[in-house]
Amino acid sequence: MSFNELLDGLDHGAGAQAAGIRRGYGGPPPRTVAVGSGLTRLRCASLLKPLYAWVAAGRIADAERWRRHAEPAVVVSSNTDTLGLWLSVGPRVILDDLCERTGVRWEPPNGDPSRFGSVEVAAGEVAAAYAVLAQAAATGDPVAEAVLGWMAEVPDSQTFGARVAVGRPGAAVKCGWYGGPDETCLRTHAVAVLPHGGSRASVVVAMTALPYTDAHEREVYRERVTTGLSVEDRHEKVAGELLRGLMTRTMAELGHG
Template structure:
């Protein structure tokens, strides 16, 4: 489906974005794709956890302690382990270090800076940052390589079918999903990194914030969050098809054969 077909029927209160980057020495000319509907920036949920883990390594002297928190933060999206990195290094330090490495500037959230998932981002920025991470891994950065490797281990139950959407069973994937008590939407985001050999890489990002206004459904969702139960099925039902459609279309626009 085209981007127009995917986005035209969205509710006026919805937000959706997709972005992609294909680049690398020795490959075809660099190409970028970006489309958005609604808000230009969205809260990032857990989409940036691998990037946080990458730069936090340089600020934590005990490598084993870093790995003990970084690996579950990426592989199973552990909030507790992400907080251990986010707060021990410091939100502003982590985001400043990301800017130094990737050229992408993000700021701590307003209000409570401990809420790492409230950083607001655009899909194109996320794609640009992950492209730097991927190419760093390809050229010998051991921390970047470890983080990207963990992304390949993210279980299918937490990917919303992103690997199938980009046509690569080996893609490195990270997703984020959440709906805050102050929001009338559920946010469901995904990034997939698809190595193309050497330093060549394709990165695809899709982000959605879709209305979730039914009082009963919201009450059930909040109860499940508060008791530590999984809510991925709620996000899949609401946003899974759109998320995958955006990712597949972005891969096609980057010049990859649609599968």
Template sequence: MGFNELLKDLDHSASAQAAGIRRGYGGPPARTVCVRSGLARLRCASLLKPLYAWVSAAHIPDADRWRRHAEPAVVISSNADTLNLWLAVGPRVILDDLRQRTGVAWSPPNGDPSRFGSVEVAADEVATAYAVLAQAAAAGDPVAGTILEWMRQVGTSQAFGAREALKSPEAGVKCGWYGAPDETCLRTHAVAVLPRGGTRATVVVGMTALPYTDLRERGIYQDKVAKGLSVEAEHEKVAGALLRGLLTTALAELGHSPRDGG
């Protein structure tokens, strides 16, 4: 299935993006793919938590303290631990460091800067940033290597079937999911870093913001969020199939095959 088939029947209010990068010394020529339907930029939810954890390490002298918050931020998507890093280092410092390392420029959210999940991003930017993370890890950056290892530990309940869809059980995965009270959509995003060996990197990203307008369902959803209960099943119902389709189609467009690793 190609991108046209995936996106042709989307509701007019929906947004979806996919992107992928395949590059690295000793591999095939660099290759990228990107497709977008709807909004050019979407709120990132928890998609960037590993990147925040990566750059924050250099700004927190106490390595044990950094790890105490960074590991759960990545592995179980802990909002409280992410917020600890985000506020301790500062949103502008974290995002400026990411710009210097990856070349991708993101801005703190308008209004309340503590809302780390309200940074707006595009899928191709996310793919670029994670490709830099992956190649930094391959080149010996110990913090980047640790972050990727944590991404490989993200459990199936928070991976939306990405590894199975990509046929890459060793892939590092991070997903983001949220539906804010002021939105009539659910945002469900995923990034996967596939193992390739050497300094090569393959990254695919899928991002969706799909209509979620039923007042009763939205009320139940917000009640669960307020109580700290899981809402991943609702995101799977609304966006799971499309999200996996975006990831696998992006990977196919990159020409990735099992012999490439992963």
């Protein structure tokens, strides 16, 4: 299905983006893909947790302490462990270090800097940052290697079918999902990193913010979040099909069958 077919029927209040990057020394010419509908920037939910973990390692002297927080932050999307990195290192420091390494500049969220999932990003920026992570891992960065390894261990129940969408059962994947009390949408995002040998890699990103305005459903959603219950099924219902469609189309546009 084309990007136009995927995006044409979206509600006027919806936001959706997809981006992809293919690059690597000695491989085919680099290629980039980007498409968007609605707002140009969306809150990132948990999409950046592996990147936060990657740069936080250089700021935490105790490697075991770093790993104790970083691994569950990536593998099971632990918010508590992400906060352990985000607040101990500092939001501004983490984002400045990411900019230095990747060239991508993100700002701490307005109002409450502790809300790591409220950093606003564009899908193309996310793809660019993860491409640097992938190539760092390919050229021997042990922290980047560990982070990508954890992304490959993210359980399928937290991926919204992203691995199926990109046609790579063992892909390194991270998803983010949330709907804040101040939002009338659910945010559902995914990134897949696909090494191709040597320094070659592809990255596929899809991000959605789709209306979720039914008062009763929103109340049930908030209750489930507050009590620690899973809400992935709500996000699958609202955004799963679109998310996978965007990732599959992006893979095709990058030249992958």
